[in-house]
Amino acid sequence: MNFKKIFLCLALVILSVTALTVFAENEAVQTVADVDYTVFIDENGVATIPAEINSVPVTEIPAKAFYNNTTVKKVVFPDTVTVINKYAFYKCTSLSEVTFPKSLTKIDVNAFTGCAALENIVFPATLTEVSAYSFMNCTNLKSLLFSNANASVGFAAFSNCVNLKVIEFGDNITNIASSAFAGCSALESVVLPPNLIRVNENTFSGCPMLKKVVIRGINTTVHSKAFTNSPLVNVEFAVNTPTEEVTEVVEQATEI
Numbered sequence: 001m002n003f004k005k006i007f008l009c010l011a012l013v014i015l016s017v018t019a020l021t022v023f024a025e026n027e028a029v030q031t032v033a034d035v036d037y038t039v040f041i042d043e044n045g046v047a048t049i050p051a052e053i054n055s056v057p058v059t060e061i062p063a064k065a066f067y068n069n070t071t072v073k074k075v076v077f078p079d080t081v082t083v084i085n086k087y088a089f090y091k092c093t094s095l096s097e098v099t100f101p102k103s104l105t106k107i108d109v110n111a112f113t114g115c116a117a118l119e120n121i122v123f124p125a126t127l128t129e130v131s132a133y134s135f136m137n138c139t140n141l142k143s144l145l146f147s148n149a150n151a152s153v154g155f156a157a158f159s160n161c162v163n164l165k166v167i168e169f170g171d172n173i174t175n176i177a178s179s180a181f182a183g184c185s186a187l188e189s190v191v192l193p194p195n196l197i198r199v200n201e202n203t204f205s206g207c208p209m210l211k212k213v214v215i216r217g218i219n220t221t222v223h224s225k226a227f228t229n230s231p232l233v234n235v236e237f238a239v240n241t242p243t244e245e246v247t248e249v250v251e252q253a254t255e256i
Contacts, residue, residue: 037065038072045073045094051080061088063108070094073117077101084111086131093117096140100124107134109154116140125170127151132177136160146170153180162186169193182206192216194239199226206230214238 041047047066051058058078063085066072074097075089081101089095091114098118106129112118114137121141123130125148132154135141143166144158150172158164160183167181173193178200181187187207192199194216204210205228215222218239227233 037062038069041069041072045071046076047072047074048076049078049081051078059083060085063087064090066090066092066095068092073097075099077104079103082106082126084108086110087113089115091115100127102126105129107131109133110136113137119143121145123147123149123151125149130154130157132156133159139163142166144168146173148172150174153177155179156182159183169196171195176200176203178202179205185209188212190214192220194218196220199223201225202228204230204233208232212236 035053037049040049049058049061057080059080060083061081064087066089067087068091070093072092073094075095076099079101080103082103083106084104086108088111090110093114093116095115096117096119098121100123102124104124104127109131111134113133113135116139118138118141120143122145127149128151130151130153134154134157136156136159138161141161141164144164145168148170152175153173155177156179157177158181159179162183162185164184165186165188167187167190169192171193172195174195174197176196176199179202181204182202183206185206185208188209189212190204190210191214196217197220199220199222201223203226204213207230209232210227210230211232211234213233213235215235215237216239222235
């Protein structure tokens with residue numbers, strides 16, 4: 001009988017400890033989600049996101065974390081971050097520098113829409129999704145590098161980036177959605193990745209300075225309206241040609 005009582009007491013203690021631990025973890029996670037991320041902005045406008053909050057890893061930047069914030073100029077992410085959620089940096093008009101974490105996999109809808117001061121973007125090789133409208137109206141964006149990311153590019157993701165001149169696609173990109181680069185009026189040349197399946201409707205519409213598009217994929221198809229209102233486009237095929245060689249040819253052509 002005594003053994004039964006002892007066993008029951010021990011069982012109750014274990015259950016109580018487990019319940020308290022789960023509660024504490026849930027509270028900590030809730031704190032990570034609800035924290036005011038603007039407190040991480042210093043006097044120079046640099047937001048340094050911590051790797052942990054209350055001993056819980058920061059793996060996602062919450063939706064609207066810096067929504068409409070005009071103070072933040074630079075963001076430093078920890079390598080724990082894998083997702084930047086929707087509207088996280090929406091219309092952060094002073095944001096000019098972002099170094100993405102090596103672990104990043106997804107940039108959600110409208111995450112950086114209207115970041116008018118942002119000039120250059122380098123995506124990590126881990127990235128798999130750049131969602132719709134995520135960098136729309138980044139009007140000062142000049143260069144875009146995908147590295148070797150196997151990323152899909154969403155609808156209108158970089159539309160109306162009117163100063164975008166350089167796009168370097170990684171070889172592993174297979175999907176670029178409709179209107180992804182519509183209205184990129186400064187864009188002069190593009191070398192498409194060899195594994196791209198399709199150039200969709202309006203992908204490069206409204207790009208009046210676009211002189212040359214080089215298609216490197218043997219199975220890449222081009223929609224009849226892919227280059228609507230881009231009257232100067234000359235489409236060339238350079239199947240199985242190394243990226244650096246094609247890029248050199250395009251650069252020489254645009255200098256003429």
